[in-house]
Amino acid sequence: MFGRKKSDSGDSDGFEGRLIGWRRHIHTHPELSYEETETTDYIDGELRSMGLEPTRFRIGTGLWCDVPAADGATATDVVALRADIDALAMSEDSGEPFASEVDGVAHTCGHDGHTAMLLGAAEMLVADPPPRPVRLIFQPAEETMPGGAKDCVEEGVVEGVDRIIALHCDPHRRVGEVGVTGGAITSSNAKIGITVHSDGGHTARPHETQDTVFALAQIVTGVTAVVDRTIDPRSGTVLTWASVKAGGTAPNVIPDSGQLWGTLRSADRDVWAVAEPVVREAVEAIARTYGVRAEVDYVQGVPPVVNDDTCADLAAAAVEQVLGPDGVGPAVQSSGGEDFAWYTEEIPGVYLRLGVWDGESEETDLHHPGFVLDEAALPHGARILDAFARLDRPAG
Ligand SMILES: [Zn+2]
Ligand SMILES: [Zn+2]
Incomplete structure (x- = not known):
């Protein structure tokens, strides 16, 4: 007893x-x-x-x-x-x-x-x-x-x-x-929302506008890779996307905006404190490469x-x-x-x-x-x- x-x-x-x-x-x-x-x-x-x-x-x-x-x-x-x-x-x-x-x-x-x-x-x-x-x-x-x-x-x-x-x-x-x-x-948790804007246009002429969907896809893999390559893997840091949204009107229309949501978690308190600029700079660099405009809403969690x-x-x-x-x-x-x-x-x-x-x-x-x-x-x-x-x- x-x-x-x-x-x-x-x-x-x-x-x-x-x-x-x-x-x-x-x-x-x-x-x-x-x-x-x-x-x-x-x-x-x-x-x-x-x-x-x-x-x-x-x-x-x-x-x-x-x-x-x-x-x-x-x-x-x-x-x-x-x-x-x-x-x-x-x-x-x-x-x-x-x-x-x-x-x-x-x-x-x-x-x-x-x-x-x-x-x-x-x-x-x-x-x-x-x-x-x-x-x-x-x-x-x-x-x-x-x-x-x-x-x-x-x-x-x-x-x-x-x-x-x-x-x-x-x-x-x-x-x-x-x-x-x-x-x-426990681990840290930050919530990340990204909105990408372009002029939109015809899928026949992506070179005359900015390709929202392609840029979003690059951000999905590219930002994750930057996090993996710049933050110590022993810190138990993981960026995971939960939602990707863009388009939906027709197969031949480049949408003028798209959104991503996800979370960044880390087992390391020091990474929690410094991860935000890593994410922001990676998103902005990829967006610049493809000519889209990106807004990052990084909500610092616990x-x-x-x-x-x-x-x-x-x-x-x-x-x-x-x-x-x-x-x-x-x-x-x-x-x-x-x-x-x-x-x-x-x-x-x-x-x-x-x-x-x-x-x-x-x-x-x-x-x-x-x-x-x-x-x-x-x-x-x-x-x-x-x-x-x-x-x-x-x-x-
Ligand atoms: Zn609970
Ligand atoms: Zn609880």
Whole structure:
């Protein structure tokens, strides 16, 4: 049996039941990014019933609040615990009796679980006040680019905070194991839109105009080649096109415009910071060669989340307190993006992967209509957050 924190001993069934209740309520009533109004109201009500006084973010959804330190506590370093609260624009096909009641919106990334676990941690911290102030961040709009975390950081939510932690559900890891590692754990993601303009004309006379379709095709392969030849391949950088559009009116008409969309991802924070001019210059050079005019819309997304080594050690200690030494597992860097990076750009932090697979059912994936999580993981997450908040940073 996994370890249990003393602060909720004797009330385990009630505590687990409340975690499940919170999670299922939010799961049944999912809301999209920046539209989490009822979810925010719900969290606000639960925190107030614990005696806390949350503050809403000025962007309109999401909230944060501080749990004061125990009377007489001398530690002044503030620890932040973060959950994301938004759902995805997709349908759910989990077969759960508490499945989404909102058409086309579903909690298929487990943020309902993240929110419930942070409410659970809040309850534990209120019941047994921590040795230092703890900030709870219920953040909106993780599933957008560049992400709600950027808004929250700009509103000052990490001012005065010493370190921060977040957990993400991992449906490919058994309940009872948590992935912990120092260093980069997610990848960066930039969104690229390119529009090419020409005078258009007859396909019989491409030399008298500018060939939009040919130029677009050159950009598709040429820019990708320039990225591959100028950025260190060990950085795990990949430019992938998702959409190419041009023409469509007749087989003998050169269209006067065309568009490309794609993403550029990198496992390396330094590449995230310098890739934009590489892409812009390559597009402009190819466009110039074929005489077309190109506009580049480069939306800089999140950098990689880089886990601080000291925070990772503290998190491993917290996991070990809750789940024993076997609970600490390895974690590899994902090629996906995560807006928790906006916090770790500002302050040291750690992002963990919480096992939510029951070990028997067919494995499901995040962002999949059939995504399910084993609710036995919820108390683990709540207790790990609570334990992390109580651990002292090593001296020196
Ligand atoms: Zn997601
Ligand atoms: Zn997520």
